[in-house]
Amino acid sequence: MFWQLLTIELKKIFKRPRTYIAFGAILVIVFLIQIAIKYDGKSYFDLLLNNLSGSFEFDDDFKHKFINGYLICFVILNTLLIQMPLLVALVAGDAIAGEANMGTLRLSLTKPVSRTEYMIVKFVASFIYTIALLVLMAIFALLGSMFIFGTNDMVVLRSEGIELIKQSDVLWRYLAAFGYAAIALTTVSAIAFLFSVLAENSIGPIIATMSIVLVFTILSQMNIPFYDDTIKPYLFTTHTVAWKGFFYVKADASGTTINGSIENLPAIMRSLGILVMYIFVFFGIATWIFNKKDILT
């Protein structure tokens, strides 16, 4: 029964034109970044590394190698993963509220399916949608960039230093990062579900979810000491960016990177744990409310 219901939910998601707006948006952003860098990569390079050009020899060969598919994908993910919650909220916020708005919720809930089951199926379906978005990203942002720009060692620029990852050591990091992003986006999905259960049209939950993501993101990116120790560690947006941690390598005392290492895996796992907690709490509350709710739409 679960699989049958899931198939139905997926059909509902993927038969809607709205779903493909998100896919289209991703493709457009990815292509725009790729085109810009393809045709004006040097300027972008200068922007990134200009302040080191006094110390290091950056010849054309270096620049060419530096701007490779792995770096471009990283740049794209940095830009796009901030926007992805909107795309996830578009579907997750609609999950229950959209059915309520269409009037199909009441009919669905007169079927021999418990409300908890219904919620789980919807949630799993929106998770699969999230995965589909990420797979699309992986294909176009990662494989596409690898195809357009080739591959080479990956340079990760951090405010405190530069990290060089051997190209043979990169792909698994992307796999891990995409996996982490799936969980991070599912957190957004869980929040959107809570609003979706409370609302009777899908615009409300989508806007509410985006507002929360926006406010939390600003709070977690502000460098105000007062927030650093009080609320920041508990905001999910502080932890959604932890996928980058997979691209931070360990080095020995003399600064030589250790292949296959992660600088601070426990920190990533802790962030992951907090996100999973968010998912359980928000989805749990949403399901609880949904079970108690009188369906009047």
Add this chain to the structure above:
Amino acid sequence: MEKIIRVKNLTKDFKELRAVDNLSFEVTKGQVYGFLGQNGAGKSTTIRMLLSLIKPTAGSIEIFGLNLFQNRKEILRQVGAIIEKPDLYKYLSVLENLKIFAAMSGKRLSTPKLLEQLAVVGLADRAHSKVKTCSQGMKQRLGIATALVHNPQLILLDEPTNGLDPQGIVDIRKLIIRLSKELQKTVLISSHQLNEVELIADAMIIIDKGKKVMEGKVSELFDPAETVVELKTTDDALMIEKIKQAGWQNIIQEKRSDCILLKLHKKDIPSILQKLVKLDIPILSFYSRHSLEDYFFSLTSAKHVLAATDN
């Protein structure tokens, strides 16, 4: 007789508003049960409670002899419903919608089987149209098809003929009678139009402001010998006065702005009409109205009557 629905002391409060007030009724297997009341009388709330969409504040619901909230899935597997207007997935086709709701009821049906079901409601030729291109009447038919697709024992229809053209209304009536008489299904049909229910219902309940007003078999509820007559004259007020002077005021049921309603035995009609003519006020029309409708009016408040006539 096996009781399919047994509702006892059902009450539902929405904040201050008591939508359903201590309502009890029973529906017997194979019956078409009319559920009558004005808009806002509590019909929809009751039907939603029967479908577990709304949790009662108090009271109990048994369906197929089982407690609804303890055996929800088991019961709902055998229940089909239309709740208010049947809203469906507009971006999916007629067939896809039917398939989805059949599957949700636990029935995996092949396309030919589904088309068969659509044929029952006269939608087979529109199977592949998107629902958003369908008329209200077609949606209503599809709604009925989704209510029946999993072959349920109990069918709850909330205003099923809303939005249907006259032919559609006749078709649905025939279908309901067939479901009940041939297939032994139990049908609960709600309506605010009494004539609709009177023709097909075996038994009925009338509710107002969430409370039961009357319940019973249709054949017992009404004296078929009695009827209500709508009388129009050039001067209704004078006519009423003259009737009163003649000492027949007991036949006057109600004074309306444009007519007078008289309650009469059918056998008395010729003599009364003769007498009225003799009162020497020109009679514009003398029309025997639908009995059930007026019976209903007599049970509900005048304010409601006006609301109903607007519909």
Add this chain to the structure above:
Amino acid sequence: MVMSIIGFSMPVNAQPPQTVIQNVQAKLKKVKNYVATGRMKTNVIFIKAPIAKVKVYYKSPNLLQIKNESGISFIPKGAININLNSIFVDPDGFDLIDMGKDASTSWRVIKLLPKDENANIVLSTLYIDTKNWLIQKATTTTKENGTYELRMTYGKYADWGLADKVVFRFNTENYKLPKGITFDYDDGSDNKTNSQLKKKKGELIINYSSYVINKGLPDTVFQ
């Protein structure tokens, strides 16, 4: 031990610095070009990098190129000087000051001052093993890139004056990228404190495994 060093060094000491430089130059001149294969390690406080396989191309008089064929390496400016060609192209352009012998290693210490006041090099100090005419250490101060230090360890290519291992120490600027540009996430790990980051020295260590000497090399390699 101390006695013996002093004892043996006396006659060498007698040689004027010009002779010492000429002898070294003569040895280096035998190499017209080479392609060396080696492993390069970058040791800069703000860079984490893997050990890179590099090829070092040289063509006389002073073309040098370090290439990481398989990946990316941050190569500091001035690394071109790792075989000191800029000095030995024109030793006559320098005034030589004999500083005698280094006490612990017995290397001859000679300071070179450019005669041209506009030269990039301000001062270069060479530590020369006069037994084998090999430069063991060189410290060069430039106007533009600060001070470099080179340390050479010789092995089987000592006859050509080519080192097996070169340690190039150089100055780096303060590294600090604005957060808007970087791809940061605070993973809570103990990042180097700022005082550490201000240690502005970096090291480039190349361990050569082989040299292909005087087999010819087109100029295009250096473009």
